[in-house]
Structure formats: C-alpha cells, structure tokens
Amino acid sequence: MPKVTIAQNILAANDSIALHIKQSLAARGIRVLNIMSSPGAGKTTLLERTIERLRGQLGIGVIEGDIETSADAERIEARGAETVQINTRGACHLEAHMIRDALQQVDLERIELLIIENIGNLVCPADWNLGEDMRAVIVSTSEGDDKPAKYPQMFASSQILIVNKIDLLPYVDYNVEKVKRQALAINPHLRLFEMSCRTGEGLDTWCDWLLSFARSDK
Amino acid sequence: MHELAIAESIFDAVVAKATECNATRVKSIRLKIGEATSIEIDSLTFCFEMLIDLDPLLSRAQLLIDTVPHRARCRHCDKEFAVINFIAQCPTCHEWSNEIVSGTEMQILEMEIDSAESDHRSEHPGR
Numbered sequence: 624m625p626k627v628t629i630a631q632n633i634l635a636a637n638d639s640i641a642l643h644i645k646q647s648l649a650a651r652g653i654r655v656l657n658i659m660s661s662p663g664a665g666k667t668t669l670l671e672r673t674i675e676r677l678r679g680q681l682g683i684g685v686i687e688g689d690i691e692t693s694a695d696a697e698r699i700e701a702r703g704a705e706t707v708q709i710n711t712r713g714a715c716h717l718e719a720h721m722i723r724d725a726l727q728q729v730d731l732e733r734i735e736l737l738i739i740e741n742i743g744n745l746v747c748p749a750d751w752n753l754g755e756d757m758r759a760v761i762v763s764t765s766e767g768d769d770k771p772a773k774y775p776q777m778f779a780s781s782q783i784l785i786v787n788k789i790d791l792l793p794y795v796d797y798n799v800e801k802v803k804r805q806a807l808a809i810n811p812h813l814r815l816f817e818m819s820c821r822t823g824e825g826l827d828t829w830c831d832w833l834l835s836f837a838r839s840d841k
Numbered sequence: 842m843h844e845l846a847i848a849e850s851i852f853d854a855v856v857a858k859a860t861e862c863n864a865t866r867v868k869s870i871r872l873k874i875g876e877a878t879s880i881e882i883d884s885l886t887f888c889f890e891m892l893i894d895l896d897p898l899l900s901r902a903q904l905l906i907d908t909v910p911h912r913a914r915c916r917h918c919d920k921e922f923a924v925i926n927f928i929a930q931c932p933t934c935h936e937w938s939n940e941i942v943s944g945t946e947m948q949i950l951e952m953e954i955d956s957a958e959s960d961h962r963s964e965h966p967g968r
Contacts, residue, residue, distance in 0.1 A: 625862075625953070625954060625956060626951050626952070626953050626954075627858060627859075627862050627864075627951060627952050627953075627954055628950070628951045629854065629855070629858050629949045629950065629951055629952060630948065630949070630950060630951070631854055631948065631949050632947060632948055632949075633847060633850050633851055633854070633872070633947045633948060633949055634847070634850055634947060635850075635854070636850060636853065636854070637850065714843075714846065715843055716843050716846070718846065746843070746879050747843030747846075747879065749879050750843065750847070750878060750879055750880070750947070751843075772926065775926060775927030776877065776878070776879045776927070777879075778927075779877070779927050808928045808930065809927045809928060809929075811937045811938075
C-alpha cells in the first residue's frame, strides 16, 4: 500500500490560471479590481456611478458575475463600459477559468482598468484568486454592523473596505465606527471609503483613488 | 457552499496523480487545512463523499484532514501567538504588526494507493 506524495495546493489549478491572467493583463498595463459584498450592498450601483464619473478619463472593462440573468450587465453596459456577463448557474463564487474565458470577449485595447463584480456572497469568493491586483469589500448601512466579525476571512483578504449607503444612517441602527474598528482589528492595512452611491457623497474621493490605482506602477 | 468546488479540485488532482501512478484504488487522501481558510470541514467531507461515489478508483477513499491553527509572529517583540477570530494583535506587546505563521494552508499532502505493481508484488511475496 504505497503512499504517494502530492504536496499541492488544493486550488493550484485555479491559482495558476489566476497568475496567468494577472501577468498577461499587467503586461498590457491593465489593473484588476475584484469587488465583493453580500447581495444588495451596492456593487452594481457603485460600478454605474464610477463609470459615469470616469467616462472619458479611464477605460473601464467590467466582468459581471451573477448566478442568473444579465440584468446587471445591461445596467453597466448602459453606462458605456465594456461589459461581459458570467452566469454561474448556481455556483456561489467566480473562479479564474471563468474570468479567462470572459476575457476573450473584452476589447483589451480599450481598457486600463478591469473591474470584476463577484457573486453577492461574503464567504466563498474569498478563497478564489481571479488574477486581481486588489480586492474591495463593500458593506452597507442597511445590513447588520457586525459583518467584519462574522465574515473575517473576506475582510482579512481584502485591501479596501467601502461602507455604502451612509445617507441612510439617520434611519438605521448602524454603527460605522464599530464596523471600522472590527475590520481594522482583522486587517489593519484596509483602506477605508465611506460613501452613498445614491447621493454621490464620497464618490469623488473614491474615483480619485481609483484613477490613481489604475495609473500606478505600470 | 463552495466546498463542492473545493472537493472537485481535490478530486481532479487526486485522479490525475492516481492515474500517473497506475493506481488501482485510492485508499486515503491526507489534506492540510488551515483555520484561517473559509473551508467548513464537515461540508467538504460530505461533498467529497458524494463525488467519489461516481468513480470506482476513489470510492470508499477516506479523507484525512489535519487542521492547522491560525498563528502569527509579532514583528515588534518576535513572540508567536494564537490568532483568535482573525484578530491578530500581539497579546504581549499589543502591537498589530505581524506575519502569519500558519492557518492559511489548503494543501493535498499525500494519498495511500493500491497500484498494479503493489498488487503484483503481494501476489508473489517471495520475489
């Protein structure tokens, strides 16, 4: 009964595709942002507002992950960005091979920044590298204010935390300081943004940062 | 429920290696899973057992899982400590700057197989 050493990362197949994506996009000067959140935190709305504001300044391509429907891709496309829809048919996260296949449909000559909107889920997407340079996690004030403590792996593996829907703060029991404290205890390096995609508050700061991210270190 | 996708990744890697080794049966597979991953061990085991039913090479293969604690080393005082609930503050000097020592592992270590060669040897113990 021989023992055979395998010594391989379980997600080695995914990670090697992700590395290839990252390297080939970096070679073209394209930066990649992976956006994650629970369903309804405002990923698609943030993309709409971001694309509107940066139109003419930054070529943005979007890969839109949803379990079903192309509704979100239609919303994004209407704002004028290159958009490809991935339907995972039930799968709760995007995987690198889905991004590789979707990229076949993106005109890479036209973009400097690729934004991947992951499936709405604060657990599973954290384990899957998609070839991104950065991960952003969005929480919103209409959810509970204990998300970082409940889903620490997502916050530990992200570089950016966005608190969205701050216009609702007078009407909800949401403690932004508590969320920031919890998140920074898990990951002291998180870059924080507070915004309302509905009123536009905080969006200028976000877009300025995104522009400098897309143009940095190429 | 991404444990099914994780189980499929393990299944594919094990089948590839078993084929390469001319295995006639895979008896067990040893994994190393860190506490800081979002893998739920019971779900993973359940999904894996569901998958191996589909393949005679792996059916009845046992999944052996070594879990690894989430630990970090303080960059300030150099002491190693347990990270509880992902909060990696040094309990000695209360600094936040640290490097993760363990807990993020997600590895297939080894497997135990019956192979065509070992079957042959056991049939001819005198050789």
